[in-house]
Amino acid sequence: MKSPGCIKDVQRLAGRLTSLSRFLGASATKALPFFNLMRKGIAFEWTPACEEAFRHFKEILATPPVLGKPKVGEPLYLYLAITGEALAAVLVREEGRAQQPVYFMSRALQGAELRYNKLEKLALALLTSSRRLKQYFQGHQIVVRTDQGIRQVLQKPNLAGRMMTWSIELSQYDIRYEPRQVIKAQAMANFLVEVTGDPTEETNTRWKLHVDGASNQTSGGTGIILESPVGVVYEQSIKFEFPISNNQAEYEALIGGLTLAMEVGATRLEICSDSQVVTSQVNRSYQARDSLLQKYLEKVKNLSQKFEEVTIHHVPRERNTRADILSKLASTKPGEGNRSLIQGMVREPAVTLHLSRLSPSWLDPITSFLENGKLPDDEKDVKKLRREAAKYAIIQGQLFRKGLNQLLLKFLHPDQTDYVLREVHEGCCGHHIGGKALARKLIRAGYYWPSMMADAKEFVIKCVKCQENANFHKAPASELSLLTSSRPFSQ
Numbered sequence: 001m002k003s004p005g006c007i008k009d010v011q012r013l014a015g016r017l018t019s020l021s022r023f024l025g026a027s028a029t030k031a032l033p034f035f036n037l038m039r040k041g042i043a044f045e046w047t048p049a050c051e052e053a054f055r056h057f058k059e060i061l062a063t064p065p066v067l068g069k070p071k072v073g074e075p076l077y078l079y080l081a082i083t084g085e086a087l088a089a090v091l092v093r094e095e096g097r098a099q100q101p102v103y104f105m106s107r108a109l110q111g112a113e114l115r116y117n118k119l120e121k122l123a124l125a126l127l128t129s130s131r132r133l134k135q136y137f138q139g140h141q142i143v144v145r146t147d148q149g150i151r152q153v154l155q156k157p158n159l160a161g162r163m164m165t166w167s168i169e170l171s172q173y174d175i176r177y178e179p180r181q182v183i184k185a186q187a188m189a190n191f192l193v194e195v196t197g198d199p200t201e202e203t204n205t206r207w208k209l210h211v212d213g214a215s216n217q218t219s220g221g222t223g224i225i226l227e228s229p230v231g232v233v234y235e236q237s238i239k240f241e242f243p244i245s246n247n248q249a250e251y252e253a254l255i256g257g258l259t260l261a262m263e264v265g266a267t268r269l270e271i272c273s274d275s276q277v278v279t280s281q282v283n284r285s286y287q288a289r290d291s292l293l294q295k296y297l298e299k300v301k302n303l304s305q306k307f308e309e310v311t312i313h314h315v316p317r318e319r320n321t322r323a324d325i326l327s328k329l330a331s332t333k334p335g336e337g338n339r340s341l342i343q344g345m346v347r348e349p350a351v352t353l354h355l356s357r358l359s360p361s362w363l364d365p366i367t368s369f370l371e372n373g374k375l376p377d378d379e380k381d382v383k384k385l386r387r388e389a390a391k392y393a394i395i396q397g398q399l400f401r402k403g404l405n406q407l408l409l410k411f412l413h414p415d416q417t418d419y420v421l422r423e424v425h426e427g428c429c430g431h432h433i434g435g436k437a438l439a440r441k442l443i444r445a446g447y448y449w450p451s452m453m454a455d456a457k458e459f460v461i462k463c464v465k466c467q468e469n470a471n472f473h474k475a476p477a478s479e480l481s482l483l484t485s486s487r488p489f490s491q
Helices: 007-019 032-037 048-062 111-115 118-132 134-139 150-154 162-170 186-196 246-264 276-282 291-304 317-332 349-357 364-372 379-389 417-426 435-444 452-462 464-468
Strands: 076-082 086-095 098-108 142-145 175-178 207-215 220-227 233-240 268-273 309-314 392-395 398-402 408-411
Touching (some): 032 048, 076 118, 118 150, 118 162, 150 162, 207 246, 220 246, 233 246, 246 268, 246 291, 364 379, 435 452
Parallel strands (some): 076 142
Antiparallel strands (some): 392 398
């Protein structure tokens, strides 16, 4: 086949490549020069880049890869790769130690998709693969192998917008995530080399952590700000109920920030602190001579070893303003409303009672699936459970529902609903409002359970004070009729 000489030839070539895309790995990435030629208002010019891409496809079609046929019930493995202008995926099966490709998929990014960050593009690649290869996703367990933290992103409790929609759509399939290991098939290796491009390019997957500590004569506090690569921000203001020095407060802030980063699944961390003593001791520029600070430094090193990469920098206080405000807020706040996460200072008696006294309910399978990945035996129940579990998230053992307008709503157990209804309806701030208003007030307060509207109406009907002071309809039950009697002395 000769090189195209006009736009019509390029269009014919693009159509042929589309029909053969199943056998061509990353065809959209390599075909971008052809797509650019077909844009309106661009004069036809066959550039060296177009000729190189044309020769590349001719070489692949001269020795096409042999695609495999999956067996019933066996797991299939999906490899994802993205570039700045395209995304690609390949579905493979493993038989013994050999890998055999089943399907190649690629697509060029358009419009706003070009401005997605890397993790959003990976999620889009997984979503596009599930839509195009739906029969494989429905009939097999799909194991996604990638070197990016896509699982942590799709399972975050505070997802919103398109990411939340994608997460719910993907929850109907049996998808498992594994880190990418050694590539065994040559076709797979060629696919990943073509798509990933320059391996020396550094990926921006670092989490940014800002910490600061403050202390006074009786106690202290820390401020922690953790920002994910996709822009999600976590803020914490921690109160210490024990005397503490300024350097201790800075170390406590650093330890609390590392603990928070581990809880949210961060692997690469960039820490900013305005304490020159702490940053220099961690970076081994200063020597820690105080015995207490030596123990703090050892604990920080032990926590840092649990991450792939941790870097700490000293920044001026002007660049750490928000964390400084949170630390001072915690150190000056009254102790009754604070809980500390350091040295067992957290006081959560309600959670302890919740874990030990609650009776079994219908939400136990959801909790077991989110915590331990436990699935029922029936296949229909498995699909239903996955679809329902995508609407919930577990944070520190507590089940939350992802709301539409609110980020998270605390899911109440059936044994807890009566107490919350009573407190909101007739507590110190209750006004004995109606059923619908009571349900809306509970949602604004951050609570949720499926039958809250019906339970709120029933609770108001059973409230004695509401019934005693209600506006009753005093009209007679039936229409009144006049009784006429004859005059006794009429003639």
